[in-house]
Amino acid sequence: MGTVAAGREAPARLLKVAAAQVGAVHRWTDRADTLRRLISLLEDAAGRGAQLVLFPELTLTTFFPRYLIADEKELASFFEYGEDVTRSANAGKLFQRADELRIDICVGYAERTPDGHSYNTCVYFSANEHTVIMKYRKSHLPGTKEPYKEPGAINQLEKRYFEEGQEGFSAFRVPGMLNGTMKKSSNSDGDISAVGKGDPIVGILICNDRRWSEAWRVYGLQGAELILCGYNTTAWAPHLHGKHNQSREQSKADAYFYHKLVMQSNSYTNSCFSVCAARCGLDDNEFPLIGGSCIVGPNGRIIAEAQTEEDEVIFAEIDLTGCRPGKETTFNFGKHRRTELYRMLVDEKGVVEPDLLSD
Ligand code: CDT
Secondary structure, three states, X not given: OOOXXXXXXXXXXXXXXXEEEEOXXXXXXXXXXXXXXXXXXXXXHHHOOOOEEEOOOOOOXXXXXXXXXXXXXXXXXXXXXXXOHHHOOOOHHHHXXXXXXXXXXXXXXXXXXXXXXXXXXXXXXXXXXXXXXXXXXXXXXXXXXXXXOOOOOOOOOHHHHOOOOOOOOOOEXXXXXXXXXXXXXXXOOOOHHHOOXXXXXXXXXXXXXXXXXXXXXXXXXXXXXXXXXEEOOEOOOHHHHOOOOXXXXXXXXXXXXXXXXXXXXXXXXXXXXXXXXXXOEEEXXXXXXXXXXXXXXXXXXXXXXXXXXXXXXXXXXXXXXXXXXXXXXXXXXXXHOOHHHOXXXXXXXXXXXXXXXXO
């Protein structure tokens, strides 16, 4: 995939990014096998020159929230423990390999904290810093706490197994990816011309978060240039979607359509690049998840896209200066937003319809 032209005179800010799409991982899959596959994807991306590789939501296991798991020991086996996931037996080698290859990685996993809290989490590991520089916990948990009553219904029990992330959406800069970036020391006057010249500004979302424009806009308001989003999106879950009469084919087509719709539209309205990585394929030979890992430009167009529903690396060299035209014109927030009209966005959680009309 070629470089996406900036179309302006500003010096290019080129970044080689990849999504590591991960195919079926079964309930019975050996954790060591999964780890080997992840390292192989990382090495494949390294071979293409990637500086940053995004892995999916809950990268290390099957998507276990689809099951009502009564056995505490089995449930516990899907989580990583301790403060530092880079030392986890199930994931440590992936971070070590990224460090050796000098590649940043962003990896989703189920987190159980030392004081017993559980989150659907994603960390950003900086090879430049040799450590995790951002931990994000999923904010919008989909599905239900209790399983559906109908036998055979496909569940989504994230509200049962995880707590909602409370930290919100903190964009962060990633060091060591671009040469000659402006630093604090060279901008002691707080010069406005520093905008778009510092280290890349990144934000993390996890799966269902990508359907919420509010989350993207909070990142957009921090000048995010690149959004990273791992996901497990089922291709067939009639109860979850409230569409009981839909065919499997239509359900899958819809799942792909809405996935791309939100990645493309929110990248456009925040004038940022986005990378998304799927856990996909037929888990347990029974539960279909969509692929569709892709890299989207700030104009909302797809730059690179998965061709399979299996393990696959999607790669592109992107030029972050491509965010500037949108951020400076149509989506120049400082110039055009009407915050005085948006009160309802934070005052109301649910829908407040206008009064009914009189007879
Ligand atoms: N894993 C996850 O968050 N799945 C959700 C299901 C939401 S139902 C529309 C997703 O956004 O794919």
